[in-house]
Every structure is written in structure tokens, then in C-alpha cells.
Amino acid sequence: MQNFMMNLQSIFPEVLMTIFGLILVVLDVMTKKEKKSMVGYFGIAFLLITALLTNPQVGGKYLGFNNMLMWDNFSYVFFVIFALAYTLTTLGSVEYLKDKGILKGEFYTIMFFSILGMMFMVSAFDLTIFYVGLETMAIAMYVLAGFNKNEMRSSEAGVKYFIIGAFSSAMLLFGMTYVYGATGTLNYLQISEVLKSGLVADNMTVKIGLILMLTGFAFKISAVPFHMWAPDVYQGAPTPAAGFMTVAPKAAAFAALIRFVYIALEPAAGLWVPLFSILAVLTMTYGNLVALAQTNVKRMLAYSAISHAGYMMIGLVAMNPEGYRAIALYSLIYVFMNIGAFTLLGILKNKGMVEDERLESFAGLAKKNPLYALGMLIFMFSLAGIPPLAGFIGKFQIFMAAMKADMIWLAVIGALNSALACYYYMRVTIYMYFNEPEYEVEATVGRSAFITSFIGVVMVLFVGFFPTAFINFVRHLLV
Amino acid sequence: MLTLAHYLVLSAIIFSIGVAGVLIRRNLIVMFMSLELMLNAVNINLAAFSSYLQQMTGQIFIVFVMAVAAAEAAVGLALFISLFRNKQTINADEINTMRG
Numbered sequence: 001m002q003n004f005m006m007n008l009q010s011i012f013p014e015v016l017m018t019i020f021g022l023i024l025v026v027l028d029v030m031t032k033k034e035k036k037s038m039v040g041y042f043g044i045a046f047l048l049i050t051a052l053l054t055n056p057q058v059g060g061k062y063l064g065f066n067n068m069l070m071w072d073n074f075s076y077v078f079f080v081i082f083a084l085a086y087t088l089t090t091l092g093s094v095e096y097l098k099d100k101g102i103l104k105g106e107f108y109t110i111m112f113f114s115i116l117g118m119m120f121m122v123s124a125f126d127l128t129i130f131y132v133g134l135e136t137m138a139i140a141m142y143v144l145a146g147f148n149k150n151e152m153r154s155s156e157a158g159v160k161y162f163i164i165g166a167f168s169s170a171m172l173l174f175g176m177t178y179v180y181g182a183t184g185t186l187n188y189l190q191i192s193e194v195l196k197s198g199l200v201a202d203n204m205t206v207k208i209g210l211i212l213m214l215t216g217f218a219f220k221i222s223a224v225p226f227h228m229w230a231p232d233v234y235q236g237a238p239t240p241a242a243g244f245m246t247v248a249p250k251a252a253a254f255a256a257l258i259r260f261v262y263i264a265l266e267p268a269a270g271l272w273v274p275l276f277s278i279l280a281v282l283t284m285t286y287g288n289l290v291a292l293a294q295t296n297v298k299r300m301l302a303y304s305a306i307s308h309a310g311y312m313m314i315g316l317v318a319m320n321p322e323g324y325r326a327i328a329l330y331s332l333i334y335v336f337m338n339i340g341a342f343t344l345l346g347i348l349k350n351k352g353m354v355e356d357e358r359l360e361s362f363a364g365l366a367k368k369n370p371l372y373a374l375g376m377l378i379f380m381f382s383l384a385g386i387p388p389l390a391g392f393i394g395k396f397q398i399f400m401a402a403m404k405a406d407m408i409w410l411a412v413i414g415a416l417n418s419a420l421a422c423y424y425y426m427r428v429t430i431y432m433y434f435n436e437p438e439y440e441v442e443a444t445v446g447r448s449a450f451i452t453s454f455i456g457v458v459m460v461l462f463v464g465f466f467p468t469a470f471i472n473f474v475r476h477l478l479v
Numbered sequence: 480m481l482t483l484a485h486y487l488v489l490s491a492i493i494f495s496i497g498v499a500g501v502l503i504r505r506n507l508i509v510m511f512m513s514l515e516l517m518l519n520a521v522n523i524n525l526a527a528f529s530s531y532l533q534q535m536t537g538q539i540f541i542v543f544v545m546a547v548a549a550a551e552a553a554v555g556l557a558l559f560i561s562l563f564r565n566k567q568t569i570n571a572d573e574i575n576t577m578r579g
Contacts, residue, residue, distance in 0.1 A: 127540075128536075128539070128540050128543055131540075131543065131544075131547070132543055132547065135547040135550070135551070139547075139550055139551060139554050142554050142555070142558060143554060143558075146558045146561060146562075149561040149564070149565075150565075151565070152565045152566055152576055153576055153577060155558065155561045155562040155564075155565050155566075156562065156574045156576060156577065157577075158558045158561070158562070159507065159558050159559065159562050159574065160574070162551075162554065162555050162558050163501070163507070163510055163511075163514070163571075166511075166514045166551055166555070167501055167514060167517075170494075170497070170514060170517035170518055170521065171517075173518070173521045173544065174494055174517070174520065174521050174524065176521075177521055177524035177525050177528060177537075178524070180525070180528055180536070180537060180540075181487075181524070181527075181528035181531070181532075184532050184534065185536070186536055186540070231577075232577045235577050236576075236577055299577075
């Protein structure tokens with residue numbers, strides 16, 4: 001009986017989310033065609049209820065179903081991050097979707113179910129659960145990327161994401177089968193025990209399996225050289241969906257990776273720490289260097305998302321609790337600044353012959369729409385990591401974790417990279433404040449976009465000036 | 480007598496054919512078929528290990544993999560159709576509107 005209660009507590013948040021998701025599907029049918037954004041608002045309310053009901057408190061651990069599923073503070077913090085990403089995306093997307101004629105309830109329902117998948121990914125203590133969660137998230141993301149069916153680019157992004165995503169999942173799975181074959185189990189705790197016992201330490205099967213698995217993971221977090229899908233997908237997807245996709249799935253993939261490598265692969269750290277250190281350096285440097293050359297701001301933000309994944313990987317290879325706490329904090333801050341930037345990007349309309357998101361569209365915006373320019377400036381400065389904004393706090397924590405792990409060289413490369421990144425973020429603000437407008441550009445900040453960017457700006461400033469509250473939020477995390 | 484190694488070699492061959500198919504073929508449907516081939520190689524592996532280890536875990540995993548593959552097929556084919564409606568092609572080389 002006690003066992004049953006433990007099982008129930010470990011899966012309670014996911015059960016609640018499933019029920020709420022099904023209710024959302026029903027609500028979608030019941031709302032009028034022009035009021036589909038109500039579905040999204042109900043989704044926000046449901047997430048709030050779930051967040052209030054499922055807080056495990058500090059130190060609470062509910063491990064159920066034969067050590068397959070864990071609900072603890074770590075799962076909860078990441079759930080809050082996903083919920084915030086959903087909330088901001090929903091609020092900011094209404095005008096964009098209405099404008100493109102794709103304001104449908106499915107957008108919000110699919111996003112809601114993708115969060116369910118992410119929760120399973122983060123809570124998983126078993127590769128089966130992890131795989132099912134990953135695919136729930138990934139399939140929802142393919143649909144979101146191709147959501148604007150009338151537009152060539154969106155379909156293209158969906159197809160590309162689908163092919164590469166399914167390819168990387170298959171790779172991950174094939175690796176899992178070898179790990180299963182060599183260790184005889186799919187459970188993280190048992191894999192760790194088998195690896196610790198040294199029976200399979202030099203086993204080629206395990207090594208091949210782990211390398212295939214880590215390659216699959218690298219695809220999911222868009223680490224260089226497995227990143228080639230990311231720019232096209234983020235550029236082609238509808239802007240609010242792209243904002244969501246750069247934030248939530250990445251945070252989920254990182255959280256799942258943290259669980260897997262810190263618990264299951266802890267004895268095999270010698271194998272994956274050097275691998276991921278190299279990937280981190282490559283990812284940061286490549287993402288930043290290519291972003292320098294971009295003239296489309298959406299594509300530039302896509303490359304910046306790649307480089308941010310590189311910074312987060314530093315926290316992963318630090319191999320200490322500070323590292324994953326810094327990743328959680330970074331993901332949280334990244335939600336506010338990146339979704340804010342994508343929301344503002346989504347409402348920009350160029351009436352000339354060039355694309356809406358071209359750098360030239362930003363020229364002279366400061367005179368015409370000072371509030372818009374100010375918001376964009378704050379997001380860009382924060383993404384660049386300029387103190388005292390939130391992005392700086394995130395980077396600082398990550399580099400501190402690397403210092404503590406005696407990986408000073410990695411922190412130095414990270415700091416050099418964020419100096420490099422300043423150039424392309426600053427370029428947007430220079431266009432806004434110092435260049436003369438070339439095209440007729442419209443940037444009407446509607447009510448919902450205003451609320452989202454306002455929340456984003458306030459949070460970016462708040463985290464920057466009073467970081468303690470947020471550092472406390474992640475301080476007690478343990479995998 | 481078939482041993483574990485036979486099955487592993489078979490699945491490795493099928494997986495390689497799948498990877499090569501995704502990388503070389505340019506027709507999206509064929510690429511998708513190659514992806515399914517990769518997943519089937521995974522299933523063979525799981526079944527072989529499951530029977531070798533005398534455990535049910537691997538076989539349960541197969542059911543999940545098959546269910547997910549079916550869901551993926553539904554979404555993937557729908558995406559191909561919406562792409563085809565926009566561009567009248569499912570050749571991977573021709574979908575290149577976005578270039579940095």
C-alpha cells in the first residue's frame with residue numbers, strides 16, 4: 001500500500017498534466033473560431049494549478065514504479081521553467097498567429113503536451129521512460145515547426161526537423177540497446193552500479209553504445225558538429241514557436257542529460273567529460289563566429305541559441321552540483337530574454353521588398369518606436385551578458401562552476417566567446433539607434449506582445465539587480 | 480545454431496543501410512523508409528539482447544519503440560504532404576529556401 005502511494009506521488013504531476021491536456025482538447029472544440037487564444041490562457045491556468053499542487057518542497061523525493069520515475073526538486077524547477085516558457089510564448093503569440101491566420105487551439109494544446117513529454121524526460125530514471133518522454137516532446141515540436149502550413153519555410157523547417165530529429169532518436173536508441181545488452185538493465189541506478197563494479201568498464205559494447213547515445217544527445221542540444229538542423233528550423237518555424245523551441249526543449253534535453261550522466265555515467269566520467277569539453281568549445285566558438293556573419297536577425301538568434309547551448313555545456317562538464325544548478329538558473333534566465341526577444345521580433349513588419357527580420361528593418365526604429373527599441377536593447381544586452389542584466393548572472397554562475405572544477409581554460413574560452421558575441425548583439429542596437437531607416441517598417445506592439453515583453457524586461461532587470469532570490473530557487477537542487 | 484552475434488551483426492547491417500539511406504537518398508519518402516529501417520534494427524537488437532539475458536525489459540521496450548514509430552510516421556507523412564502542397568516536390572535537394 002505504501003508502495004502504491006509512492007508510485008502515485010511520483011507520477012501525480014504527469015497524470016495531472018495529462019488530464020488537463022485532454023481538457024484543453026475539449027475546450028478547443030468548444031471555443032469560437034476567433035477566440036482560440038482562450039485555449040492558451042486556460043493552459044496557463046492549468047500549469048499554475050499543477051505548479052502549486054506538485055511542489056515537492058526542498059529535499060522531497062518521490063521515486064516510484066520500481067525506480068523508474070522521480071519527482072523531486074530538480075524535476076520541479078525544470079517544470080517551472082517549461083511552464084514559464086509556455087506562459088510567455090502563449091501571451092506573446094496571439095497577435096502573430098492572428099496576423100498569419102493560424103490562430104488555432106492546436107498550437108496551445110500541442111505545446112501543452114510537449115511540456116508533458118519534457119516532464120517525463122526530466123523525471124525519468126529509466127531509459128524507457130526517457131525515450132517515450134523525448135519522443136512525446138519531439139513529435140510535438142515537429143508539428144510546431146511546421147505549424148504554418150501555408151508558408152513554404154515553415155513546412156521546410158518542419159520536414160528538416162523531422163528527418164534530423166528522427167535520425168538522432170534512432171541513433172540514441174541504437175546506443176541504448178548496446179548499453180542494455182552490456183549492462184543488462186535500463187535503469188540509471190543499476191547502470192551506474194554495473195559500471196562501478198568494473199565488470200564492463202573496458203567493454204567495447206558499452207563504449208560504442210555510450211558514444212552513440214551521447215551523439216544522439218548532442219543532436220538534441222544542437223551541439224556543433226551536430227547542429228546543422230538548428231538554424232534552418234529556428235528560422236523557418238513561426239516566430240513564437242521558434243522562441244519556445246530554442247528554450248524549453250533545450251532545457252529539457254539538458255536536464256535529462258544531467259540526470260543521465262550524473263547518475264548513470266558518473267563512474268564513466270573519464271569517457272564523456274573530455275568529449276563534452278571539446279563539444280562545448282566547438283559549439284560556443286562556431287555559433288558565435290557564424291552569428292557574426294548573419295544579416296537576418298532571426299537566423300542570428302538561431303546561431304546565438306547554438307552558442308548559448310555551448311555555455312550551458314560548460315556547466316555539464318564541471319561535474320559538480322554548482323554546474324547543474326548554474327544550468328537550471330541559465331535556462332530560467334534564458335526563458336525570459338530569448339522569448340522576449342523573439343516576441344518583439346515577431347511583431348516587426350517590413351513593408352519594403354526585404355524580409356521582416358532583416359537587420360535593415362531595425363534601422364531607425366528608436367525614433368519611431370522608442371519603447372520597442374528599448375525592450376529589444378535590454379534583451380540584446382542581456383543575451384550578450386552585459387552586467388548588471390540577467391544574462392550576466394547566468395554566465396557568471398556557469399563560469400564559477402567551471403572554476404570550481406579546475407577547468408579555468410574552459411571558463412576563459414567562454415568569457416572570450418561572450419566578448420565576441422557582444423559584436424552581433426550590439427549591431428542590432430546600433431541599427432536601431434544610429435542608422436537612418438531605409439524601408440517603411442511597422443512595429444505595432446499589441447496588448448499581448450506588450451505584456452510578454454514587459455514581463456521579460458522586468459524579470460531580466462530584476463534577476464540582474466537582485467539575483468539572490470533566483471539563486472536561492474536553484475540552490476538546493478540535487479540530481 | 481544462431482547465436483547472439485548473428486543477430487547483432489544483422490541489426491548492425493540493417494542500421495548501416497538505414498543510415499546510408501538517410502544520408503545518400505534525396506527522396507524524402509525513401510529517407511523516411513530508411514529511418515524506419517534504423518528503428519527496426521533497434522528492435523532486432525533489443526529482442527536479441529532480451530532473449531540472451533532472459534529478461535522481459537527489452538521486449539517491453541520494443542512495444543514502446545513501435546508505438547512511437549507509428550506516431551512519428553503519422554506526423555512525418557503529414558509534414559511531407561504540407562511541404563508538397565507548397566512546393567510540388569519532395570526532393571530533399573530542392574528544399575533549400577533558407578541559406579545563411
